[in-house]
Amino acid sequence: MSERIDQRAPSETDSGPASSPGVPAPPPGTRRRPSSRRGETIFRSLTTGSGVLVVAAIAAIGVFLLIQAVPSLLANQADFLTFPSFNTGDPDNLAFGIRDIFLVTMFSSVFALVLAMPIALGVALFLTNYAPRALARPFAYIVDLLAAVPSIIYGLWGILVLAPAILPIAEWLNANLGWIFLFADGNLPVLSGTIFTGGVVLAVMILPIVTAVTREVFAQTPRFQIEAAKALGATRWEVIKMATLPYGRSGYIAGSMLGLGRALGETIAVLIVIRASTSPMGFSLFDGGYTFASLIASAASEFSQPLPTGAYISAGLVLFVLTFIVNALARLIAGGKVNG
Amino acid sequence: MAKRIDLKDVDIYYGAFHAVQNVNLTVTPRSVTAFIGPSGCGKSTVLRTLNRMHEEIAGARVDGEILLDGENIYDRNTDAVAVRRTIGMVFQMPNPFPTMSVRDNVVAGLKLQGVRDRKKLDEVCEASLRAANLWKEVKDRLDKPGGGLSGGQQQRLCIARAIAVEPDVLLMDEPCSALDPISTLAIEDLIADLKTEYTIVIVTHNMQQAARVSDQTGFFNLEATGKPGHLVEIDDTEKIFSNPTQQATEDYISGRFG
Numbered sequence: 001m002s003e004r005i006d007q008r009a010p011s012e013t014d015s016g017p018a019s020s021p022g023v024p025a026p027p028p029g030t031r032r033r034p035s036s037r038r039g040e041t042i043f044r045s046l047t048t049g050s051g052v053l054v055v056a057a058i059a060a061i062g063v064f065l066l067i068q069a070v071p072s073l074l075a076n077q078a079d080f081l082t083f084p085s086f087n088t089g090d091p092d093n094l095a096f097g098i099r100d101i102f103l104v105t106m107f108s109s110v111f112a113l114v115l116a117m118p119i120a121l122g123v124a125l126f127l128t129n130y131a132p133r134a135l136a137r138p139f140a141y142i143v144d145l146l147a148a149v150p151s152i153i154y155g156l157w158g159i160l161v162l163a164p165a166i167l168p169i170a171e172w173l174n175a176n177l178g179w180i181f182l183f184a185d186g187n188l189p190v191l192s193g194t195i196f197t198g199g200v201v202l203a204v205m206i207l208p209i210v211t212a213v214t215r216e217v218f219a220q221t222p223r224f225q226i227e228a229a230k231a232l233g234a235t236r237w238e239v240i241k242m243a244t245l246p247y248g249r250s251g252y253i254a255g256s257m258l259g260l261g262r263a264l265g266e267t268i269a270v271l272i273v274i275r276a277s278t279s280p281m282g283f284s285l286f287d288g289g290y291t292f293a294s295l296i297a298s299a300a301s302e303f304s305q306p307l308p309t310g311a312y313i314s315a316g317l318v319l320f321v322l323t324f325i326v327n328a329l330a331r332l333i334a335g336g337k338v339n340g
Numbered sequence: 341m342a343k344r345i346d347l348k349d350v351d352i353y354y355g356a357f358h359a360v361q362n363v364n365l366t367v368t369p370r371s372v373t374a375f376i377g378p379s380g381c382g383k384s385t386v387l388r389t390l391n392r393m394h395e396e397i398a399g400a401r402v403d404g405e406i407l408l409d410g411e412n413i414y415d416r417n418t419d420a421v422a423v424r425r426t427i428g429m430v431f432q433m434p435n436p437f438p439t440m441s442v443r444d445n446v447v448a449g450l451k452l453q454g455v456r457d458r459k460k461l462d463e464v465c466e467a468s469l470r471a472a473n474l475w476k477e478v479k480d481r482l483d484k485p486g487g488g489l490s491g492g493q494q495q496r497l498c499i500a501r502a503i504a505v506e507p508d509v510l511l512m513d514e515p516c517s518a519l520d521p522i523s524t525l526a527i528e529d530l531i532a533d534l535k536t537e538y539t540i541v542i543v544t545h546n547m548q549q550a551a552r553v554s555d556q557t558g559f560f561n562l563e564a565t566g567k568p569g570h571l572v573e574i575d576d577t578e579k580i581f582s583n584p585t586q587q588a589t590e591d592y593i594s595g596r597f598g
């Protein structure tokens with residue numbers, strides 16, 4: 001950018017000697033227009049250029065992955081979408097499918113979201129509408145800070161402290177509500193290290209980011225909407241219903257989808273928490289297994305051979321599409337006007 | 341039911357800042373009182389103490405008595421929310437709930453008061469929109485969002501919303517300042533109609549408007565920035581505009597300052 005300015009400066013000004021590189025003398029009157037137009041041209045080509053670059057890079061990565069995945073998919077002896085296990089030990093006899101991986105991924109992430117969403121909503125509403133001012137500011141700051149901490153930190157706490165602590169809850173649910181498929185006996189011999197445990201840990205991990213986004217959006221509710229409700233004699237809760245929620249709803253959903261995206265892609269914590277199982281996944285939260293991310297991470301040692309690697313890459317592509325769909329859905333629900 | 345308002349020795353503060361000093365005035369039922377005066381003299385501040393919106397600002401406080409038919413609305417046992425349910429307010433910028441339908445906007449206050457009967461709500465909705473001179477324009481789009489109306493329509497929607505609960509008092513803070521001349525006239529006509537049933541207090545920047553719509557006019561002024569605003573005088577509108585007692589009022593209405 002400065003290069004271009006240098007080129008123009010000597011040719012257009014006779015006042016300034018070339019000894020003032022970079023910053024030409026302040027342009028008098030008529031010179032403002034061309035220079036600002038040039039700025040616009042530069043800026044536009046920069047932004048267009050980076051936009052094109054990003055899209056091209058993503059497309060290139062996609063093509064690269066597809067090229068790697070296709071031979072394995074062709075060599076696959078099983079149905080990719082419905083086969084429950086992922087056997088890549090024998091490169092000449094690949095049999096892999098994503099049914100269980102898909103289910104474990106969705107169950108653990110959606111369960112995490114179901115746990116995290118109401119808590120995030122409650123905390124965000126408390127901080128924006130109920131907390132005394134002296135408390136709300138520092139707390140909002142803390143929530144934002146917490147959201148910036150890598151989620152594995154919360155994952156550690158979840159693994160070491162929360163997971164053992166919730167075991168009695170899991171036992172109670174299984175004993176009393178076992179007739180509901182979600183709480184039925186799973187494919188693991190014990191009730192620890194299940195999707196249930198993993199979902200709780202994931203919920204803890206995504207809670208800060210969902211809360212931070214939601215609080216931020218709620219805090220931006222226009223004053224005039226809040227005053228409109230208050231002037232009608234709305235109580236705090238009614239102000240929330242009439243002003244905060246209608247304004248912040250789409251941001252809340254967007255924040256939650258951000259959290260869901262993180263849960264879908266979370267690797268290490270899930271790998272540590274959720275046990276693998278030899279039998280197929282039912283539809284219970286007390287099942288075990290791999291998610292897309294933990295499966296790929298667990299198989300890193302096999303990546304020396306192209307055919308097994310391609311199998312994992314195809315699983316990765318599914319995760320890619322899945323996150324894409326989640327985001328598109330979020331935008332659809334938010335009605336295209338995400339405020340966050 | 342229209343009620344009478346009395347302010348006795350009212351002082352208003354924003355934290356340590358003394359915004360308005362020693363206001364005494366009376367507003368009689370079924371009349372229009374206009375507040376005029378230069379910017380920053382505290383007209384909005386006084387208006388917002390009348391429905392206890394002032395205290396929503398951190399550190400804001402009111403001294404003195406504000407009586408609604410003799411009852412102090414700042415009484416220890418009186419709930420600010422209850423006060424606001426009987427005192428309607430229309431703001432400078434039209435502020436309908438943007439995503440709520442026109443109908444739900446109008447009956448929002450009634451719903452807050454617990455009215456659920458669909459037929460009753462529809463009746464009040466129509467009556468309020470008619471009273472606000474908006475019925476003809478929106479009767480075919482009652483289910484469309486309130487944010488989709490024009491500025492003048494939105495302001496009349498806000499008036500309909502305020503009168504739907506049949507408030508004791510209607511407060512308006514420069515309700516026409518964001519509107520075009522035609523919408524302004526529509527709202528001035530409306531104020532003249534509403535006067536027969538409501539006690540109205542209106543802040544206006546526009547002296548012609550004060551002269552046109554009000555029965556009583558109060559002139560607020562402040563000696564210097566940073567000093568508290570005060571009520572210079574309040575009297576029949578005709579008297580204020582033809583023969584005010586105070587020199588400052590005379591100067592202001594004749595355009596010699598402000």
Ligand SMILES: Nc1ncnc2c1ncn2[C@@H]1O[C@H](COP(=O)(O)OP(=O)(O)O)[C@@H](O)[C@H]1O
Pocket residue numbers: 354357359377378379380381382383384385386397566569
């Ligand atoms: N929220 C607020 N916090 C602090 N000071 C305020 C606030 N609102 C208004 N003021 C001050 O109070 C004084 C009166 O303001 P206002 O009532 O809005 O005047 P007017 O409506 O007559 O133009 C001004 O000095 C203004 O700066």
Ligand SMILES: [Mg+2]
Pocket residue numbers: 383384385543
């Ligand atoms: Mg004002």
